[in-house]
Amino acid sequence: MDKGLRDNKKTTLDDVTKLLEEMPEYKNTLAKPKIRVGAKDDFAGKVFVNMSGGTDGGEKVARAYFEAGVGTLVCMHMPENVLKAVRKQNIGNIIVAGHMASDSVGINELITAIEDRGIEVIRMSGVIAPN
Structure with missing residues (x-):
């Protein structure tokens, strides 16, 4: 994300979702990243990817990110x-990237490292292959 957004000083939410969709895991899923707070032409500001396990932290955590200068949260x-509270407060943008594709981005890094050691791995149970 940092590399893809670095040179664009006027990044929109649409730019962020398109960048996500270039990644194989998001390209190969039916549940595409979706702007849940904000509009596609809105300025993204500082984009923070928050992929926390099991929880999103709730309204107070989202507000803390925005108050710290984050313009857009990308989460699973x-x-x-929480979406309703953020909309009501008009304090930032939220893009929901999707659970299985987001998990797959991380797990595929691990699987690739295992495969590089000559071990065959069969992806299943929702893991989205990168090819």
């Missing part, structure tokens, strides 16, 4: 009550 999922 976000409960409707």
